[in-house]
Amino acid sequence: MYLSSYRLGDHVDRLFDLMRGKRRVGIIANALDFILDDARQRYEETxxxxxxxxxxxxxxxxxxxxxxxxxxxTALEQTLREFDLVWVLGGNVFLLRRAMRQSGFDDLIARLLEEDSIVYGGFSAGAVVATKTLKGIDLMDDPNELAEGYEPSVLWEGLGLVEFSIVPHYRSDHSEAEMAERAATFFKQDALPFQVLRDGDAILVEHGVISLLSDPIKD
Incomplete structure (x- = not known):
């Protein structure tokens, strides 16, 4: 797994190493489904x-x-097996989590990772959703953000692919940096395991070994 704070981060070579020369990527953008399609298209174009x-x-x-x-x-499993990497974009993590539950992605990705038949990668919400719990992330994302076809109930458990929480955009030049600071404070005060990520940073999980990919902070 490759869990980044912002976009591909500064260590994309490590992500491609996980793919072992393979190239097929499925981009999951459901964390953005609360945004109108035309606005999303303009953003992607410009x-x-x-x-x-x-x-x-x-x-x-x-x-x-x-x-x-x-x-x-069942259909989703057949589709997932056509990809070497799923790359999960940022947005609202609670909406993304709903999409993963309603499609069965949550159970499937755990099994495919266990088989070592796919790589999971993502940034911001795509990284946060891999954690055990989403509690505390409501300080950054609205749990009640919905889109057409989504069930309204809030899911507080993440995918459980890592045992600690992740706070992206920490002390970064990002609009959510202040909210990230509040989330980190929440985890500290409650003595909960977590890892902050500055934009550019990523967490690498390979053969059960977890590594923080982070360049030194420059003065």
Missing amino acids: IYSPLRELSDLGAEPEYLDLRRYFGNS
Whole structure:
């Protein structure tokens, strides 16, 4: 797994190492489903396109919309097995978690990772959702953010792929940096295990070994 604070981060070579030369990438953008389609398209055309970024690096990306598989985890498993990496974008982690539950992605990704047949990667919400609990992240994301077709109940448990919480955008030049500071304070005060990530940082999980990929802070 490769869990980044912001976009691909500063250690994308380590992500591609996990793929062992393979190239097929499914981009999961369901954390952004609360944003209207035309606004998302304009953003991708004018500011940032994960498709273009990954393609420029030699990958073969395409979007994987979990909404297409709500209530049909069998079809989703067949689709997931066509990819070497799922790359999960940022946005609202609680909406993303709903999409993963309603499609059956949560159970499937745990099994596929156990088989070592896929790589999980993501940034911001895509990294946070991999943790054991989403409590405390409500200081950064609205748990009640919804979109059409989503169940309203809030899921507080994450995927449980790592045992500690993750706070992205910590002390970074990002609009959520102040909220990240509050989330980190929450975890400290409650003595809960967590890891902060500055933009550029990533957490690498390989063969059960967890590493923090972080460049030294420059004065």
